[in-house]
Amino acid sequence: MGVQPWEREILAREDMQLTTDPLEAATDDHIYFSKEASSGGRGFGGGGCGCN
Amino acid sequence: MDSAAAAAGATDMTAKTRKERSVSATLAAATCALLGSTAAAPVDAQEEPKWDFNTSLLYYGEDENRVQDVSLKSIIRRLFTDDRALTLGLTVDTLTGATPSGAIRQDVPQSFTRPSGISSYDVPAGELPLDDTFKDTRVAITAGWQQPAGEKGLLSVGFSASKEYDYLHTGVNASYAHDFNNRNTTVSAGFAFASDSIEPVGGAPIPLTNMLDVGDTSNRVGDQDKDVLDVVFGVSQVISKNLLVQANYSFSQSDGYLNNPYKVLSMVDSVTGDTLTRTPGIEGGPSGLFLFESRPDERTQHSVYTQAKYFMNGKVLDASYRYMTDDWEIDSHTLDVRYRWPIGDSSYIEPHVRYYTQTEAEFYRLSLVDDSLVPLPQFASSDYRLGNFDAITAGLKYGWKTRNDNDMSIRVEWYTQSGTVPAGQLIGNQASRDNYPDLNALIVQFSYRFSR
Numbered sequence: 001m002g003v004q005p006w007e008r009e010i011l012a013r014e015d016m017q018l019t020t021d022p023l024e025a026a027t028d029d030h031i032y033f034s035k036e037a038s039s040g041g042r043g044f045g046g047g048g049c050g051c052n
Numbered sequence: 053m054d055s056a057a058a059a060a061g062a063t064d065m066t067a068k069t070r071k072e073r074s075v076s077a078t079l080a081a082a083t084c085a086l087l088g089s090t091a092a093a094p095v096d097a098q099e100e101p102k103w104d105f106n107t108s109l110l111y112y113g114e115d116e117n118r119v120q121d122v123s124l125k126s127i128i129r130r131l132f133t134d135d136r137a138l139t140l141g142l143t144v145d146t147l148t149g150a151t152p153s154g155a156i157r158q159d160v161p162q163s164f165t166r167p168s169g170i171s172s173y174d175v176p177a178g179e180l181p182l183d184d185t186f187k188d189t190r191v192a193i194t195a196g197w198q199q200p201a202g203e204k205g206l207l208s209v210g211f212s213a214s215k216e217y218d219y220l221h222t223g224v225n226a227s228y229a230h231d232f233n234n235r236n237t238t239v240s241a242g243f244a245f246a247s248d249s250i251e252p253v254g255g256a257p258i259p260l261t262n263m264l265d266v267g268d269t270s271n272r273v274g275d276q277d278k279d280v281l282d283v284v285f286g287v288s289q290v291i292s293k294n295l296l297v298q299a300n301y302s303f304s305q306s307d308g309y310l311n312n313p314y315k316v317l318s319m320v321d322s323v324t325g326d327t328l329t330r331t332p333g334i335e336g337g338p339s340g341l342f343l344f345e346s347r348p349d350e351r352t353q354h355s356v357y358t359q360a361k362y363f364m365n366g367k368v369l370d371a372s373y374r375y376m377t378d379d380w381e382i383d384s385h386t387l388d389v390r391y392r393w394p395i396g397d398s399s400y401i402e403p404h405v406r407y408y409t410q411t412e413a414e415f416y417r418l419s420l421v422d423d424s425l426v427p428l429p430q431f432a433s434s435d436y437r438l439g440n441f442d443a444i445t446a447g448l449k450y451g452w453k454t455r456n457d458n459d460m461s462i463r464v465e466w467y468t469q470s471g472t473v474p475a476g477q478l479i480g481n482q483a484s485r486d487n488y489p490d491l492n493a494l495i496v497q498f499s500y501r502f503s504r
Binding site: 001002003004005007008009010011013015016017018020021022023024026027031032035036037038039040041042043044049 | 106107108110112123125127141143190214216219221225233234235236237242244282284288289290291292293294296298300302304353355356357359361363368370372374376378380382384386392400408410413437438443461463467469491493495497499
């Protein structure tokens with residue numbers, strides 16, 4: 001399991017990062033925090049709104 | 053979610069960090085200039101200072117004139133030497149629209165006092181009571197600093213704050229990630245602490261007291277607050293050249309005022325299930341008995357999140373699953389799958405499907421029953437977000453590189469919620485009504501990203 005340092009070409013691609021698009025991830029986390037009873041998981045839990 | 057962007061899983065950062073390491077090692081001169089430092093800088097700078105600007109415009113709109121949000125978000129990341137990075141985020145939301153008040157439908161018109169207590173609004177017979185007073189602007193900022201700690205560690209600290217008319221959030225967070233096993237394994241631990249204050253319009257109502265006539269504020273008290281502590285432990289593992297997996301455990305503890313100060317429950321007849329009526333005051337007021345909701349003042353959540361990224365001959369599969377359980381007896385499952393499909397060298401499409409399901413909180417009630425033999429429960433809420441529902445998101449994203457090598461993307465998604473009230477809670481006429489406020493929303497987001 002695992003790779004050698006010279007085998008990381010694909011893993012270093014931007015589209016292979018765990019969070020490819022931080023803005024989109026933050027947007028989704030905020031929407032779902034506002035509309036559902038679960039939050040977080042990927043990073044820290046939601047918060048910072050008195051969402052109605 | 054304020055801390056997400058800055059702290060989107062410490063484990064995420066390491067792969068990118070490795071990539072940036074070679075770049076950042078050459079940025080010392082620029083760093084010193086920015087920091088106003090006079091220290092001598094390494095002279096092997098060959099690349100320009102690196103800024104990463106990420107901006108998006110979001111439209112979120114629910115049907116039936118419910119919540120509409122136009123949101124501008126920016127994340128600016130400045131990379132310094134030695135893998136140090138500063139990340140600043142700004143979000144401005146403009147919210148309007150109507151939101152379910154928590155009261156049930158009736159076969160006759162209903163009236164309600166607005167949260168401000170200074171006027172009232174009417175709801176036609178047969179319609180779901182929506183409070184259309186909702187209008188707010190939200191400004192949120194984040195700041196994060198990241199730097200190596202030893203040869204294989206990465207330390208991140210952050211700050212977040214947001215302000216709405218009736219809500220102030222401030223928070224700090226920190227996390228540490230450590231690489232092992234020839235950098236194939238990354239273990240991380242982090243925490244976030246938030247201290248929020250809630251200043252409800254018209255004052256926070258005393259839980260389980262009646263909505264009063266216009267002008268009567270005798271059941272309103274002052275501002276409230278709550279604290280939230282989040283702790284996250286994570287591990288990410290490179291499986292092969294094409295496969296990366298991650299698993300996180302999260303713990304979240306909320307203490308303080310966890311009510312929604314604007315939500316009520318209808319008090320109903322124990323036989324007909326219809327709302328008990330009253331005569332509104334001269335200046336207006338509720339036409340029925342509506343009691344402000346009451347939630348426990350603490351909540352503990354546990355969740356497990358797993359994610360895999362798999363590269364398949366140019367295409368990338370991103371799949372994640374989350375299980376959450378809490379001491380309000382809500383359990384939820386979330387499955388999220390994205391598939392990034394390149395079109396030529398400079399663009400891609402990405403279909404996205406998300407499925408979410410949750411059980412209701414133990415104190416979820418469609419309504420409260422007027423029964424002299426049965427006391428009111430200590431806790432009760434009819435907030436649909438604490439109910440039993442499923443939600444599906446389906447969307448498509450298209451991304452492309454501009455001539456200047458900048459990234460643009462647009463995504464369009466549909467979000468739909470459909471819930472059910474436990475059959476045992478339906479009384480009399482309620483059984484023939486549509487009780488759960490199903491939700492349909494359109495999400496459109498345009499993003500632009502460039503580096504300098």
